[in-house]
Amino acid sequence: MKLTQTVHGVTFENPTVLASGIWGITAASWRRAAEAGGAGGITTKSIWLHEHKGHPNPTIISTEHWTLNAVGVPDAGPEKAREEMAAYMINKPAPLILNIIAESVENYGKTAEALLPMKPDFLEVNISCPNVEDEFGKPFACSAPAAGAVTKAVKAVAGKTPVFIKLSPNALSIAEIAIACAKEGADGFTVINTVGPGMAIDLRSRMPILSNKVGGMSGPAIKPIAVRCIADVYAATEGKLPIIGTGGVHTGEDAIELMLAGASLIGIGTAISTRGFDVFKKVAAEMQEWGEREGVEDLEELVGGMHEEMRRRAVIAK
Amino acid sequence: MKSIPLQSRLPRTLRIAQVRKETDMVTTFMLPISLGSLPGQFLMLWLPGRDEIPMSIALDDGENLQVTFFAVGDMTQALAKLKAGDLVGIRGPFGTSYAWEKKQHLALVAGGYGAAPMFFAASKAAQDGCTLDVIIGARSREHLLYQQSFASLPRTTVHIATDDGSEGHKGYNVTVLAELLSSGVKFDQIFACGPERMLVAVSDLAAKEGTKCLLSLERYMKCGYGLCGNCTVDPLGIRLCTEGPVVEGSLARQIAEFGKYHRDELGRKHPF
Numbered sequence: 094m095k096l097t098q099t100v101h102g103v104t105f106e107n108p109t110v111l112a113s114g115i116w117g118i119t120a121a122s123w124r125r126a127a128e129a130g131g132a133g134g135i136t137t138k139s140i141w142l143h144e145h146k147g148h149p150n151p152t153i154i155s156t157e158h159w160t161l162n163a164v165g166v167p168d169a170g171p172e173k174a175r176e177e178m179a180a181y182m183i184n185k186p187a188p189l190i191l192n193i194i195a196e197s198v199e200n201y202g203k204t205a206e207a208l209l210p211m212k213p214d215f216l217e218v219n220i221s222c223p224n225v226e227d228e229f230g231k232p233f234a235c236s237a238p239a240a241g242a243v244t245k246a247v248k249a250v251a252g253k254t255p256v257f258i259k260l261s262p263n264a265l266s267i268a269e270i271a272i273a274c275a276k277e278g279a280d281g282f283t284v285i286n287t288v289g290p291g292m293a294i295d296l297r298s299r300m301p302i303l304s305n306k307v308g309g310m311s312g313p314a315i316k317p318i319a320v321r322c323i324a325d326v327y328a329a330t331e332g333k334l335p336i337i338g339t340g341g342v343h344t345g346e347d348a349i350e351l352m353l354a355g356a357s358l359i360g361i362g363t364a365i366s367t368r369g370f371d372v373f374k375k376v377a378a379e380m381q382e383w384g385e386r387e388g389v390e391d392l393e394e395l396v397g398g399m400h401e402e403m404r405r406r407a408v409i410a411k
Numbered sequence: 412m413k414s415i416p417l418q419s420r421l422p423r424t425l426r427i428a429q430v431r432k433e434t435d436m437v438t439t440f441m442l443p444i445s446l447g448s449l450p451g452q453f454l455m456l457w458l459p460g461r462d463e464i465p466m467s468i469a470l471d472d473g474e475n476l477q478v479t480f481f482a483v484g485d486m487t488q489a490l491a492k493l494k495a496g497d498l499v500g501i502r503g504p505f506g507t508s509y510a511w512e513k514k515q516h517l518a519l520v521a522g523g524y525g526a527a528p529m530f531f532a533a534s535k536a537a538q539d540g541c542t543l544d545v546i547i548g549a550r551s552r553e554h555l556l557y558q559q560s561f562a563s564l565p566r567t568t569v570h571i572a573t574d575d576g577s578e579g580h581k582g583y584n585v586t587v588l589a590e591l592l593s594s595g596v597k598f599d600q601i602f603a604c605g606p607e608r609m610l611v612a613v614s615d616l617a618a619k620e621g622t623k624c625l626l627s628l629e630r631y632m633k634c635g636y637g638l639c640g641n642c643t644v645d646p647l648g649i650r651l652c653t654e655g656p657v658v659e660g661s662l663a664r665q666i667a668e669f670g671k672y673h674r675d676e677l678g679r680k681h682p683f
Contacts, residue, residue, distance in 0.1 A: 116640035118678040125648030147676055150463035151455070153634035154502075155420035164639065169677040177678075297424040298498050300459035366420075366638040370650075 094384030095391045096377055098133070100335045100357050101255040101280060103188050103214045105133035107377035108348065108392060112339050112362035113192040113217060113259070113283075114138050114164070116370075120180035127187035131374025134187050134358065139166050139194035139219045140174045142204045149304040154293060155312065160363045161291050163308030166194055166219075171207040178211040188214040190337075192259070193247075198239070202246035209254060216254050217337075218247055221261030221286035234261035234286070237273035244277035255280035257337060260326065262288050262318050268329035281335040283360065285322045288315045288340075311363040316341030320354045324399065327355025332397045343368060345379020353398040419446070420636055422457045422500035428475065429495050433556055437524065438491045439479040445471055446504045450532035451604075451627055451657040454478070454503030455635045458493075462486040465632045467604070467656075468504060469527035469557075470534065476501075479527035479556065505635040507657040509625050514540040515599035518591065520584055520613050522548045522605020526556035528627060529604050537564040544591060544598070546570040548584030548605065552577035585612040598622055601660075607683050611670035614660040624660035630673055641676065644668055 096107040110133060111117070111126045117138030126132045147167030154161055168174075174191075181189060191213035195201040205216055220243050221234035233239040240258065247256050258274045260267055262285040271282055287309025293302045301307075319340025326336060338356025342348050343364040351359055364372045380392070389395060429441040446454065448471040456478060457463040464486050470477035482491035493499065509532040511517060517536055521529040526547055533543055543566060549555045551573050561569045570587045571579025580587050588601070603613040604627040617624035630642035630651045637653035644651060644666045651658075663669050672680045 115638060116643070118640050119643055119645065119648070119674070121645045121648035122640045122643040123648075124646075125643075144677065149461075150633060151422060151457055153639055154422065155634075155636070155638075160638070162639075164633065167677050169679045173677075173679060293421070295422065295424050295459060295500060298459040298500070302422055302457075302500075304460075304462070363638065366634070366636050370637065 094381055094389050096381055098357055098392060105188055105358060107133040108359045109373040109376050110134040110337060110358050110360050111136055112360035115362035115365060120177040123181050124186055130370045131377060132187060134190060136190040136217060137192050139192045141168045141170060141194055142200045144170045151302055151304060154302055158314045159310050159312040161293055161303060161308035161310055163303045163305035174208060175211055190215045190217050192217040192219055194219040198242045198246050201243045202250050205247045206250045215257055216251055217257045217259055217283050219259045221259050232261055234270060235264050237269050240270045241273035241277045244274040244279045248278040257281040257283050259283040259286055261286050262322050267322050268325045271326040271329050275330050275334060282326050283337040283339055284326050285319050285340045287311050288318055313341050313343055316347055320350055323351055323354040323356050327397055328400060345376050345383050348376050348380055349383060349395060352395040355397045357396050419502055422502040424498045424500040426496050426498055427493060434553055436482050437479060437556060439477055442476045444476055445473050446476060448504035449508035450535050451508040451528055452504040452506050453656060454501050457500030458489055461489055467528035468531060470531050479524060481524050505652055507655055509602050509657055511536050511541060511600060516542045518588060518598045518601040519543060519545045520588055520603040522584060522609045525604030530557040530560055532602055533561060533564055537567060543567040546584045546587045548572045551575045585609055589616055592620055607670050614663055617660050625657050626660055626663050627656045628658060631676055
């Protein structure tokens with residue numbers, strides 16, 4: 094089965110992509126995720142226009158079911174990001190997706206402008222981080238007009254670089270948000286950011302474990318939410334805009350499920366902590382094995398497969 | 412009611428069994444728990460409402476666990492004020508460990524509070540019949556750690572180096588190691604834990620001698636289990652929380668930033 098995926102003219106050797114926020118701090122880690130880890134593409138952590146401090150530890154905790162993180166999107170700003178991106182671009186091993194974040198519509202545009210000269214393959218716009226809400230209020234991803242405004246601001250400066258909007262599962266209607274972004278020219282979506290936020294309390298001290306009290310939830314438990322959100326966004330945009338499906342993927346079968354819901358590429362993050370940094374290679378191999386067993390020749394035929402099958406059965410029923 | 416077993420990635424609080432003041436600046440906590448840790452591994456120590464920091468394990472004897480720390484920053488100063496019965500949270504153990512074969516002759520080079528994890532390695536290696544030369548380095552005599560504990564181990568020779576000469580050799584512990592090597596002592600392995608420039612000097616000596624060495628490297632850490640990527644080093648991209656902190660000297664020498672710089676929580680570089 095052919096594993097390569099071409100999205101907006103960019104070819105990924107396999108559909109797995111290092112998700113934003115994980116391992117994304119240095120060019121050395123991106124390179125390792127792509128080269129030895131087997132990631133088909135990599136996404137940077139979220140980059141701010143100005144230095145942004147994160148939260149004190151504990152910032153990341155896990156059980157086998159879930160991970161909560163409230164790292165707080167720490168970043169040194171565009172200058173350091175440019176240095177790391179430049180280092181990665183020398184013999185670039187896999188496509189680079191630049192993730193940006195801002196506290197205002199205007200600064201989304203400015204951050205994109207500051208970094209686009211580094212020629213990322215895609216721009217991913219984080220409008221949905223749940224663990225800086227105390228600082229900035231509800232994320233843009235929970236308001237259709239705000240999400241549309243951010244899309245418009247970024248598209249105004251993005252030129253030919255495809256713009257993916259990273260959506261939140263917390264929106265009342267993720268379909269409505271996706272439609273608003275699509276109207277302003279979004280080229281695709283990353284679905285989903287972490288869920289929640291959630292909270293964990295230590296029994297003896299009676300204190301929340303995360304210093305930020307709450308954190309975005311990831312890990313195996315969130316996969317059904319990701320699948321539903323991807324399906325909603327795919328249906329709302331009639332499958333016309335590619336989706337980077339992210340949320341709870343640990344195995345090849347998980348990845349295929351997200352593709353059937355509508356994903357063209359598959360983000361993987363938390364699974365690194367259970368299956369190792371080469372989880373990308375493992376997931377790709379499992380997808381390949383599954384495809385061959387099931388007689389699937391091209392991954393592309395799986396994308397949105399659930400919607401197609403439901404239509405087919407509805408037609409037959411008539 | 413039963414609890415699920417301790418999960419290494421979720422902190423659990425427990426009461427400090429005993430607090431021991433090693434020096435003015437250095438404190439040891441005895442905790443009534445075993446994590447099944449190996450020498451060289453670390454845990455994340457949490458002070459609820461304050462912060463959580465990585466700390467090397469100074470002993471885990473199957474029943475009790477010990478950590479030793481310098482009160483140098485806000486968090487460690489807050490920890491130093493705790494008393495027996497106060498709550499701290501721990502999760503771990505994390506990372507790689509020191510390893511040896513039975514009856515090997517080992518040199519253990521400890522700088523500053525590197526003496527604590529080195530004592531864990533020494534006590535376990537001594538049980539395996541190893542012969543040990545322990546070289547403890549500190550600023551001055553009152554900063555020497557675990558000196559008596561090392562001395563109580565069988566087949567163990569303790570060497571001391573202090574910057575001011577108030578005890579033992581005046582100068583660096585690495586000089587003492589160099590003298591032992593040039594006098595013809597052959598070690599099967601050299602272990603080292605301490606300031607990174609000291610580790611560079613040890614790895615240089617070991618490489619020259621063709622002796623295997625294991626070094627304990629430290630970087631800014633958040634998750635402790637290989638997820639956040641804060642402790643990856645250039646240009647290899649390996650994570651020192653999972654593929655370290657204990658690395659072979661030959662690997663350390665492929666790390667471009669070894670002895671040169673480290674990164675803060677924002678990923679910004681700082682020279683040593």
